[in-house]
Amino acid sequence: xxxxxxxxxxxxxxxxxxxxxxxxxxxxxxxxxxxxxxxxxxxxxxxxxxxxxxxxxxxxxxxxxxxxxxxxxxxxx
Numbered sequence: 001x002x003x004x005x006x007x008x009x010x011x012x013x014x015x016x017x018x019x020x021x022x023x024x025x026x027x028x029x030x031x032x033x034x035x036x037x038x039x040x041x042x043x044x045x046x047x048x049x050x051x052x053x054x055x056x057x058x059x060x061x062x063x064x065x066x067x068x069x070x071x072x073x074x075x076x077x
Contacts, residue, residue, distance in 0.1 A: 001077055008070070035063050036072070043074040052076075 004018040026033065039059050047054045059072035066072065 006071075032066075035065070039063060039072075040074065047076060 003021040003024055005021045005024070006016050006018055009016065026036070028036070036059065039057075039062055042062065043057050046057065054076050056073050056075040059074075060066040060069065
């Protein structure tokens, strides 16, 4: 597993290069953590079902309450 991220500099995401991160911190409520856990379980199930065709999924695309949150993306490793 690798974790990548972008610094929030205000630049469009297509213009910055992702950095390999050593650590992440989720500053979230218990309800948000439960939603993220459901999202991750769903991603794992989808990855198993789709195999190599699985590319990536955005949390905000599955849970609209995260639309104004930082991007949370799961990609095949």
